[in-house]
Amino acid sequence: xxxxxxxxxxxxxxxxxxxxxxxxxxxxxxxxxxxxxxxxxxxxxxxxxxxxxxxxxxxxxxxxxxxxxxxxxxxxxxxxxxxxxxxxxxxxxxxxxxxxxxxxxxxxxxxxxxxxxxxxxxxxxxxxxxxxxxxxxxxxxxxxxxxxxxxxxxxxxxxxxxxxxxxxxxxxxxxxxxxxxxxxxxxxxxxxxxxxxxxxxxxxxxxxxxxxxxxxxxxxxxx
Numbered sequence: 001x002x003x004x005x006x007x008x009x010x011x012x013x014x015x016x017x018x019x020x021x022x023x024x025x026x027x028x029x030x031x032x033x034x035x036x037x038x039x040x041x042x043x044x045x046x047x048x049x050x051x052x053x054x055x056x057x058x059x060x061x062x063x064x065x066x067x068x069x070x071x072x073x074x075x076x077x078x079x080x081x082x083x084x085x086x087x088x089x090x091x092x093x094x095x096x097x098x099x100x101x102x103x104x105x106x107x108x109x110x111x112x113x114x115x116x117x118x119x120x121x122x123x124x125x126x127x128x129x130x131x132x133x134x135x136x137x138x139x140x141x142x143x144x145x146x147x148x149x150x151x152x153x154x155x156x157x158x159x160x161x162x163x164x165x166x167x168x169x170x171x172x173x174x175x176x177x178x179x180x181x182x183x184x185x186x187x188x189x190x191x192x193x194x195x196x197x198x199x200x201x202x203x204x205x206x207x208x209x210x211x212x213x214x215x216x217x218x219x220x221x222x223x
Contacts, residue, residue, distance in 0.1 A: 094208045096173055098126055101141070104170035108161050111168075117158040118148035118193070121201075131208055139205035141174065147182070150195040156180045162203075172214045174203040 102124075109119050121143045128139035147155045159177050161167055182199030206214070 094131065096128060096139075096205065096211075101126075101170060101173065104168045105162075107168045108158070108164075108170055111161055112154075112158065116161065117154040119145055119158050120148070121145045128205060137204070138207050141201070141203045141205070143201040145199050145201050146185075147197040147199060148193045148195075149197070150184070150193075152180075152182070152184075152197065155182055155197055155199050171203075173206055173211050175206060177201070177203055 112118060122145070124141070124143040126139070126141050129135070129137060131138060145158075147158065159180055163171050163176055165171060180199065182197040184195070184197050187194045205211075
């Protein structure tokens with residue numbers, strides 16, 4: 001049906017939509033459109049990018065996790081072996097190779113060649129004590145010896161040979177022997193030699209630290 005507006009023009013203008021209202025609607029539409037565009041970009045752009053980065057990081061983490069576990073296992077093994085090594089060092093520091101010491105003592109005895117001294121022993125005993133705080137005694141070697149000669153100075157010669165580190169390394173683990181002392185036995189024609197001196201041999205064992213300090217230069221020189 002056709003409608004004809006017979007109102008004057010001044011009344012017709014008032015019936016039109018206001019320009020401010022149109023502008024407000026346009027602005028609201030533009031803002032909503034922008035918000036929709038930003039939301040769309042956030043959902044489909046940033047979210048997708050973050051998901052891709054998360055996937056990459058997860059892949060890197062999955063690859064690093066076995067390496068980290070292997071590294072932790074190595075650290076644990078290193079700690080265990082370091083503890084074992086420390087224990088072995090302590091044991092080696094406290095240990096005395098008595099068979100080696102006896103061989104060195106025999107070398108000193110045989111070095112006299114019945115000229116500087118002629119020595120033999122009735123017995124020999126060794127004692128080693130565990131290091132204790134404040135203790136100054138770590139063990140000792142004791143023996144009852146004989147010098148096959150009527151000359152007293154041969155006992156002194158033997159003690160000097162014991163202290164000779166170039167002749168033997170025997171004394172490195174022991175403190176220096178004391179002054180020579182002994183008793184001349186009565187001549188016995190059934191013995192060769194018939195005259196001999198009886199003397200005690202007592203050598204105090206050095207501390208583990210002292211023995212280690214004396215042996216360390218020799219180890220480095222042999223390298």
